[in-house]
Amino acid sequence: xxxxxxxxxVVSVAAAGCGxxxxxxxxxxxxxxxxxxxxxxxxxATDPAPVPGSTSPPLLEAPSPAPAEPPxxxxxxINLMLQGIDETLAELDQLLNDAAAALAxxxxxxxx
Amino acid sequence: xxxxxxxxxxxxxAILAAVPGVAVAQEAPARxxxxxxxxxxxxxxxxxxxxxxxxxxAIEKRLVTIGELEAAINRSETVEADHAAQLxxxxxxxxxxxxxxxxxxxxxxxxxxxxxLVPKIFEDYRIYAVVAPKVHLVLGADHAGSVADRIKNAAxxxxxxxxxxxxxxxxxxxxxxxxxxxxxxxxxxxEQAGSIPxxxxxxxxxxxxxxxxxxxxxxxxxxxxxxxxxxxxxxAHEIVRFILSVLAGDSTE
Numbered sequence: 145x146x147x148x149x150x151x152x153x154v155v156s157v158a159a160a161g162c163g164x165x166x167x168x169x170x171x172x173x174x175x176x177x178x179x180x181x182x183x184x185x186x187x188x189a190t191d192p193a194p195v196p197g198s199t200s201p202p203l204l205e206a207p208s209p210a211p212a213e214p215p216x217x218x219x220x221x222i223n224l225m226l227q228g229i230d231e232t233l234a235e236l237d238q239l240l241n242d243a244a245a246a247l248a249x250x251x252x253x254x255x256x
Numbered sequence: 257x258x259x260x261x262x263x264x265x266x267x268x269x270a271i272l273a274a275v276p277g278v279a280v281a282q283e284a285p286a287r288x289x290x291x292x293x294x295x296x297x298x299x300x301x302x303x304x305x306x307x308x309x310x311x312x313x314a315i316e317k318r319l320v321t322i323g324e325l326e327a328a329i330n331r332s333e334t335v336e337a338d339h340a341a342q343l344x345x346x347x348x349x350x351x352x353x354x355x356x357x358x359x360x361x362x363x364x365x366x367x368x369x370x371x372x373l374v375p376k377i378f379e380d381y382r383i384y385a386v387v388a389p390k391v392h393l394v395l396g397a398d399h400a401g402s403v404a405d406r407i408k409n410a411a412x413x414x415x416x417x418x419x420x421x422x423x424x425x426x427x428x429x430x431x432x433x434x435x436x437x438x439x440x441x442x443x444x445x446x447e448q449a450g451s452i453p454x455x456x457x458x459x460x461x462x463x464x465x466x467x468x469x470x471x472x473x474x475x476x477x478x479x480x481x482x483x484x485x486x487x488x489x490x491x492a493h494e495i496v497r498f499i500l501s502v503l504a505g506d507s508t509e
Contacts, residue, residue: 217499218413219496221413225409225410226410226489226492226496228406229489232403232406233403233485233486236399239395239396242328243395243478245392
């Protein structure tokens, strides 16, 4: 019993140390199956250590649940906004050209 | 100062006078066949008329330009109200001054009077050397400021989208990095655009020729600010692509 608890902690720390992400872009499975989980001894429900990865023992409850569904992101609205920005940037380019032309006209000033 | 004015006056009159001189020579069939019939007074009158015509053309050209500049200011949806008011006042004053000068030139009866009046077209107004570039740079700078505001709004929306993905458990570290870069570019572009009106609005015809260097510096600042804003816009597109890839479940690392 105690041994399993220590193993869980070791696996957890090792995973964290290797840079394993607490969250991933795709939903995580609700639980993992592992050879170590079939020993027959019940895992204490009070053990909260998160153990990501395929080798982790079974958890009664995932401590940081992965996203079940992607959030509602207004991508279309943002794209429209970016399209508007692109248009105003093009207008800005035109104004820059106008300013450059105005500056270039300086030499012609003394000619009627 | 006196010497400079004399040189400018001489140059202006020379240029104005040279062209009509050629024109008069080319109109040989209309002139008396016997050169001796043309008195010195006739020649003087021809010169006065030709010079007046050229000077009035130069004024008319500037009045047209002033009209175009006024239209550009009135058409602009992004120019700051106080900038527009100042520029329009200056343009109206220039137009009134040039119209009054045109009246004086029409009334002039001798070359000496014209020699005194014609250089004023350039020296007192500097429509092409100072006024037109100034107007265009302020319009460009204010538009750039407006673009910066729009991109800032987009950055806010993108930040919210990344936050909601983050809260839902997605890894958005790369998106956050892009957003930070986008915000840096917006700030740089906005700062540069915002500095331009202060550089050029105070320029007057009396500042010429030193004004040219200031105007070129302002143009350079506007170009640099525009490049930053353009890069910010491109970064915004990258962030959208990042968000789409996360939503599609692609690997983001």
